[in-house]
Amino acid sequence: MTDHRQGPVRSEAARLAILEATARLFMSKGYDHLTMEGIAAEAGVGKQTIYRWWPSKGDVVADCLLDGLLLPDSLRPPETGDIRADLVDWITGIFHVLARPDGEGLLRSIIAAAAGNADVGRRIYSSLGATSSMADRIRKAIHEEGLAVDTPIEEVGEAIVGAVILRALSRSTIEEAGARRLVGALLG
Amino acid sequence: MTDHRQGPVRSEAARLAILEATARLFMSKGYDHLTMEGIAAEAGVGKQTIYRWWPSKGDVVADCLLDGLLLPDSLRPPETGDIRADLVDWITGIFHVLARPDGEGLLRSIIAAAAGNADVGRRIYSSLGATSSMADRIRKAIHEEGLAVDTPIEEVGEAIVGAVILRALSRSTIEEAGARRLVGALLG
Amino acid sequence: MTDHRQGPVRSEAARLAILEATARLFMSKGYDHLTMEGIAAEAGVGKQTIYRWWPSKGDVVADCLLDGLLLPDSLRPPETGDIRADLVDWITGIFHVLARPDGEGLLRSIIAAAAGNADVGRRIYSSLGATSSMADRIRKAIHEEGLAVDTPIEEVGEAIVGAVILRALSRSTIEEAGARRLVGALLG
Amino acid sequence: MTDHRQGPVRSEAARLAILEATARLFMSKGYDHLTMEGIAAEAGVGKQTIYRWWPSKGDVVADCLLDGLLLPDSLRPPETGDIRADLVDWITGIFHVLARPDGEGLLRSIIAAAAGNADVGRRIYSSLGATSSMADRIRKAIHEEGLAVDTPIEEVGEAIVGAVILRALSRSTIEEAGARRLVGALLG
DNA sequence: CAATAAGCGAGACGGTACGTCTCGTCTTGCT
DNA sequence: AGCAAGACGAGACGTACCGTCTCGCTTATTG
Numbered sequence: 001m002t003d004h005r006q007g008p009v010r011s012e013a014a015r016l017a018i019l020e021a022t023a024r025l026f027m028s029k030g031y032d033h034l035t036m037e038g039i040a041a042e043a044g045v046g047k048q049t050i051y052r053w054w055p056s057k058g059d060v061v062a063d064c065l066l067d068g069l070l071l072p073d074s075l076r077p078p079e080t081g082d083i084r085a086d087l088v089d090w091i092t093g094i095f096h097v098l099a100r101p102d103g104e105g106l107l108r109s110i111i112a113a114a115a116g117n118a119d120v121g122r123r124i125y126s127s128l129g130a131t132s133s134m135a136d137r138i139r140k141a142i143h144e145e146g147l148a149v150d151t152p153i154e155e156v157g158e159a160i161v162g163a164v165i166l167r168a169l170s171r172s173t174i175e176e177a178g179a180r181r182l183v184g185a186l187l188g
Numbered sequence: 189m190t191d192h193r194q195g196p197v198r199s200e201a202a203r204l205a206i207l208e209a210t211a212r213l214f215m216s217k218g219y220d221h222l223t224m225e226g227i228a229a230e231a232g233v234g235k236q237t238i239y240r241w242w243p244s245k246g247d248v249v250a251d252c253l254l255d256g257l258l259l260p261d262s263l264r265p266p267e268t269g270d271i272r273a274d275l276v277d278w279i280t281g282i283f284h285v286l287a288r289p290d291g292e293g294l295l296r297s298i299i300a301a302a303a304g305n306a307d308v309g310r311r312i313y314s315s316l317g318a319t320s321s322m323a324d325r326i327r328k329a330i331h332e333e334g335l336a337v338d339t340p341i342e343e344v345g346e347a348i349v350g351a352v353i354l355r356a357l358s359r360s361t362i363e364e365a366g367a368r369r370l371v372g373a374l375l376g
Numbered sequence: 377m378t379d380h381r382q383g384p385v386r387s388e389a390a391r392l393a394i395l396e397a398t399a400r401l402f403m404s405k406g407y408d409h410l411t412m413e414g415i416a417a418e419a420g421v422g423k424q425t426i427y428r429w430w431p432s433k434g435d436v437v438a439d440c441l442l443d444g445l446l447l448p449d450s451l452r453p454p455e456t457g458d459i460r461a462d463l464v465d466w467i468t469g470i471f472h473v474l475a476r477p478d479g480e481g482l483l484r485s486i487i488a489a490a491a492g493n494a495d496v497g498r499r500i501y502s503s504l505g506a507t508s509s510m511a512d513r514i515r516k517a518i519h520e521e522g523l524a525v526d527t528p529i530e531e532v533g534e535a536i537v538g539a540v541i542l543r544a545l546s547r548s549t550i551e552e553a554g555a556r557r558l559v560g561a562l563l564g
Numbered sequence: 565m566t567d568h569r570q571g572p573v574r575s576e577a578a579r580l581a582i583l584e585a586t587a588r589l590f591m592s593k594g595y596d597h598l599t600m601e602g603i604a605a606e607a608g609v610g611k612q613t614i615y616r617w618w619p620s621k622g623d624v625v626a627d628c629l630l631d632g633l634l635l636p637d638s639l640r641p642p643e644t645g646d647i648r649a650d651l652v653d654w655i656t657g658i659f660h661v662l663a664r665p666d667g668e669g670l671l672r673s674i675i676a677a678a679a680g681n682a683d684v685g686r687r688i689y690s691s692l693g694a695t696s697s698m699a700d701r702i703r704k705a706i707h708e709e710g711l712a713v714d715t716p717i718e719e720v721g722e723a724i725v726g727a728v729i730l731r732a733l734s735r736s737t738i739e740e741a742g743a744r745r746l747v748g749a750l751l752g
Numbered sequence: 753c754a755a756t757a758a759g760c761g762a763g764a765c766g767g768t769a770c771g772t773c774t775c776g777t778c779t780t781g782c783t
Numbered sequence: 784a785g786c787a788a789g790a791c792g793a794g795a796c797g798t799a800c801c802g803t804c805t806c807g808c809t810t811a812t813t814g
Binding site (some may be wrong): 408484485487488490491492494497498500501502504527528530531532534535536537538539540541542543545546547548554557558560561562563564 | 596672673675676678679680682685686688689690692715716718719720722723724725726727728729730731733734735736742745746748749750751752
């Protein structure tokens with residue numbers, strides 16, 4: 001006996017409408033002001049259809065992250081051949097896109113989501129891991145730019161991202177000089 | 189002439205009761221489940237007395253932080269004379285106190301508060317600045333332990349704290365080896 | 377085509393619980409001390425369920441009136457065959473039941489409700505109209521007791537009820553002699 | 565020893581400011597939306613100064629009535645020599661001034677005040693009594709217009725006023741024909 | 753090819769908390 | 784002592800969402 005139950009299967013249209021509505025509302029209102037009822041209305045979907053598949057709004061957001069509906073590709077560090085300059089660019093770039101001290105900073109919203117929902121937290125973290133674009137960039141620097149072979153790739157990545165998060169939380173910015181000092185200290 | 193008005197003056201008893209109730213509830217339930225009504229009830233105070241002086245629960249929490257009602261003294265790094273070992277101890281220690289992956293991690297609650305409230309964010313950040321215990325510890329290492337004079341004190345502090353925050357958000361831990369790699373990369 | 381919507385239908389149980397709770401509280405505490413929160417609590421119902429169907433407490437009370445939950449049947453005048461004696465009995469009887477000068481006089485509460493809510497006012501008035509028991513009683517007197525055919529039924533009824541209301545508002549009573557004078561003047 | 569206490573005596577300026585503010589607000593917002601705080605603010609007076617002298621807003625309104633700040637003189641029936649026509653005029657006139665079915669009907673507000681406050685109720689009633697302008701008018705008709713000597717003056721007055729109150733509560737009007745029927749029934 | 757059972761939209765339900773308003777009391781400093 | 788000002792504990796207001804629960808409709812599988 002297979003475990004096919006009778007009746008219709010999950011509606012892909014509803015799933016997509018929910019995720020897209022969530023992404024839309026998340027970016028326009030932030031995580032705190034995101035509500036299940038708002039998502040349902042925006043998606044033209046019954047509330048039960050959300051609750052049937054996700055236990056909480058945090059989990060819907062986590063799925064949005066997974067589908068790449070929340071974070072832009074600009075998060076990938078540039079590759080000019082100068083690892084230090086590239087990382088400095090990446091850091092200062094973040095604040096233009098995600099973490100402006102004013103406004104409803106998207107990055108702060110994601111941090112709030114991660115603080116409130118384990119799945120979101122783990123998801124974000126795993127996107128920084130050994131297979132992330134940041135790690136790739138550092139590995140490339142080791143092979144092609146003579147960066148020290150024993151550079152602890154993951155720790156360096158986490159330190160950089162962590163510093164950015166801290167600045168986002170404090171509603172301040174990292175100016176270029178500060179970013180250079182940070183990268184300098186980390187990469188020797 | 190000063191601007192002394194006539195009429196009753198702010199009740200210090202109410203102010204204290206509110207801050208203490210807030211700290212108590214914050215630690216037992218976390219930031220998300222902290223409510224203005226709960227604080228008022230716990231403090232034995234009318235809601236209006238809270239709203240009269242603080243615009244939102246985030247601001248009450250910010251004042252709790254300022255009064256030292258939320259964070260323990262164990263946040264001060266040890267001073268054994270070995271800066272690297274002390275920082276590693278501090279990092280791994282944090283997770284025993286504040287950021288256990290299970291439970292309502294106090295640190296995650298503070299992060300949520302900071303993400304949702306600018307004052308909390310700035311308050312936390314300023315407690316890491318040039319006058320913080322972390323900066324003091326690094327400065328001491330420069331003077332007494334031969335740490336490189338050009339070590340960027342603030343950036344190193346932020347990288348460490350940021351890495352801790354990132355791990356707290358991801359519900360993971362920094363084991364000693366990882367902490368050592370991080371400190372090693374930062375202090376050369 | 378009828379306008380049948382899909383989805384759940386109004387809960388009759390909730391409707392009844394609300395009206396009964398309202399009647400209970402109205403009679404024990406009076407209109408002024410009746411609160412939406414009190415009704416909701418007494419009925420075991422969410423406040424929104426009340427606000428969904430009635431815009432104000434006055435309208436809930438109006439529905440109670442309509443359902444006969446507030447006024448007893450003793451408001452029907454007796455029919456002994458002597459219209460004057462019956463009306464005098466009715467008037468003096470009212471004060472024993474509804475308008476005792478002390479206490480939270482039910483009649484005064486209904487007047488307050490009518491003053492504050494158009495629906496209640498209209499409802500009470502329409503229960504005095506051409507189809508009321510008072511009008512029926514007077515009509516019967518015209519047919520069977522030789523009361524003047526041109527007696528203005530509605531005006532007489534309103535004058536009597538109005539005089540009762542006025543006495544209720546003034547916290548006084550109509551003793552039998554006064555009632556007899558009033559009825560005498562009205563019915564010639 | 566006399567019972568002169570030390571300290572300032574009651575401020576007549578404050579008393580007047582309160583009564584005038586009350587009358588102003590009563591007429592613009594109605595009894596229900598009249599608040600002690602609103603009166604104090606409008607009068608430029610501390611709340612305690614009101615509570616020191618009046619136990620509730622109803623009592624302040626009662627004093628306003630007593631001082632004639634609420635009801636206009638147009639309540640006096642005309643004296644053309646035709647008692648029936650004069651009373652009909654008076655009745656229909658009331659609705660132009662006080663009891664228009666739309667709007668915040670001043671008369672309904674006074675009824676609400678009387679329903680909620682014994683003093684207001686008694687005050688209104690006593691202004692209808694043996695010494696009232698209505699009674700005077702009827703007495704004059706007995707002496708000068710040949711109205712029956714045994715006309716029960718007070719009961720007739722109360723029936724008329726009561727009928728008006730009832731119509732005010734029901735948000736309806738008395739048109740001239742109805743008023744004439746009522747007066748006809750009462751005065752024979 | 754019914755019968756059946758799940759997914760779906762809509763939205764009512766019992767609740768909790770929001771932020772505001774007003775109550776009646778109390779406190780302060782001035783007159 | 785009276786007063787203007789206004790903070791205080793209390794609690795109701797009307798609204799927004801929560802997560803659960805019917806409804807009546809549509810759709811796929813299974814006997």
